[in-house]
Amino acid sequence: MSNHFVHVQNLAKRYPIKGSNESTTIFENASFALEKGEFVCIIGHSGCGKSTILNALAGLDEASEGGVIMDGKEVDGPSLERGIVFQNYSLLPWLSVFQNIRFGVRARWPKWSKEKIADHCNKFINLVGLEGKGNLKPSELSGGMRQRVSIARAFATQPKLLLLDEPFGALDALTRGLIQEELLKIWSETQQTIFMITHDVDEAILLADKIMLMSNGPKARIAESVKVDIPRPRKRSTIVEDPGYYKIRNYLVDFLVNRSEELSGQSPEPNQYPVEINPAKTETAIEQSVA
Template structure:
């Protein structure tokens, strides 16, 4: 679907300085998302990624500009928008089942207790906490607490899932399992997702588009990477795709070098940010047939540097 489901329109966030004046974290951000898109935002700490997410969640307000979701301006928190935080943010006096069921009951007020618990149990099973339903947060490891938070957000089946590095506290095996589950659920339900991550490989695996933000203060969106990997990609095959390393190297190059020296000169138009498709190849290229190592980035308007497709092949 190609409708403009989320529209971030010229938002800025400024905070007053102790000695007077303001510090601008970011300004003049414009971004639109279609219904069912999975978008990841990557940028260095301090560029305002979490603040943008909080504005989308209705937990913060922009200093200027507006955010429109499904043709309505955001005026505060809503059960249509679920947030998965970096920390677990659980109710310490409730059990695992109680925490998830509390969210379900908030969304489905007319359901019976049996319906609520059955629905909550389904998502507890999804995140691998079967058997821990009656434990309280103090009895859980950090990773288990975060899995409860993920189950809680998934359980209300929101229009928009807002995720602030939700897998960062998990061990590698659990993180991969939950990434697979979240991706499967999003594909099956058409879930719209706005996610913050510092993990380039995670972004490539999960996202349809990767938004690259420059360093703060005064951060802007430098470009949007349109992920050329197939929508139905599988974890075991992602790194075998001939365009994988072109995408990965392009994003890493931005984070290492271009995010620090980005030129916001006269040629930069925040309303028409370049959309790049690193290593773009003809549609009939097989995902398992190596492409020409000299393939360069192709963009809709402007191009970043191209990279050999096999660069940094270390794993």
């Protein structure tokens, strides 16, 4: 047994091929760990199984093999200990902003008094910058505001692990930038563990402590784990000035453009963790990757 906060062991996902006993392996032997308070992003092309891994962490979807252990207990179903923010917000449209957040808070602390619940909800409405918008329905909000509500709902239940499934994928670049910084702000206040899927390299560098790179499916693998040690607090406007920024960025882009395809089809050995890399510390990141 290890003392990691979340421990993913030899996870696999296979789909049966119609009309035969064979099955396609999306990925197998995926093993990695998350530490408490860590912000981890996972990047990879569509179809490599990122969402499957996230759903397995959430307990929404059962993997074909392997398991997830969080805080010493096996994940065997959805739980309030693991909050999720979906790309399409998943707000309940017949409830107002306040009621949507209260939905989560009530489920989490059924014994709280009305006032305590209301105070708690309002705190998180303010935290995501939606003061005075508590009575609006989701349909009256822009996409960015809806995602703020969804984030507030997830944070308000104070889960031990927060799972974000491409939360900013449907937003325009300006709104995305704003909410990314808000997310960083809330995260720095609550110090939760976050696991996030993204397609955006810059977003990953801005947010994450660690970026996991996934090769293409089928037989995808979490090939590498890239450390981002740019000091916090990070800002979109100043992060590019960090000497390590472009090294990391180039490394990630090179992986997505060239190496994710090359590495496809090579499943790791059981219990093999992704290789840890710190491109900022190496001479030239690209050369390192070729070697």
